[in-house]
Amino acid sequence: MADIDIEIAYACPEKQVLYRLRVPAGTTVRHALHKxxxxxxxxxxxxxxxxxxxxxxxxxxxxxxxxHDRIEVYRALIANPKQARRKRAAQAKQHQA
Structure with missing residues (x-):
């Protein structure tokens, strides 16, 4: 089997990384992550x-x-997006008053 080129992307608050790997064709997402x-x-x-x-x-x-697939490693959300929007809107309204 031939090898394929892939990328693995991860971002955290401190930095972002992009790894380029060559893996055997037929490799799964999780197996590539472990490699x-x-x-x-x-x-x-x-x-x-x-x-x-x-x-x-x-x-x-x-x-x-x-x-050429790019695997993206996801992190948990720090805050609920809907709640964060409401909080920002309330703060903006408070500053306007």
């Missing part, structure tokens, strides 16, 4: 359970990668 240096660079990250996607679309662990 990357991500766990070594971010030991606090649970690489077994962290949600993943490919180009912004959620992917399960058994999704087989295609050449």
């Amino acid at each position: 990357s240096p991500l766990a070594q660079d971010f030991p606090e990250l649970d690489t077994n359970g962290v949600p993943l996607g490919i180009f912004g679309k959620r992917a399960d662990d058994h999704t087989v990668l295609q050449a």
Whole structure:
């Protein structure tokens, strides 16, 4: 089997990383993540359970990668977006008064 080139992207508040890897064709999303240096660079990250996607679309662990796919490692939201919007709107209204 031929090898394929892929990327793994991860962003945290301190920095962003993009790893370029060559993996065997037929490699799954989770297997590629484990082959990357991500766990070594971010030991606090649970690489077994962290949600993943490919180009912004959620992917399960058994999704087989295609050449040039970019795996995105997602983090938990810090705040509920709807609640954060309401809070900002209330603060803006308060400052206008």
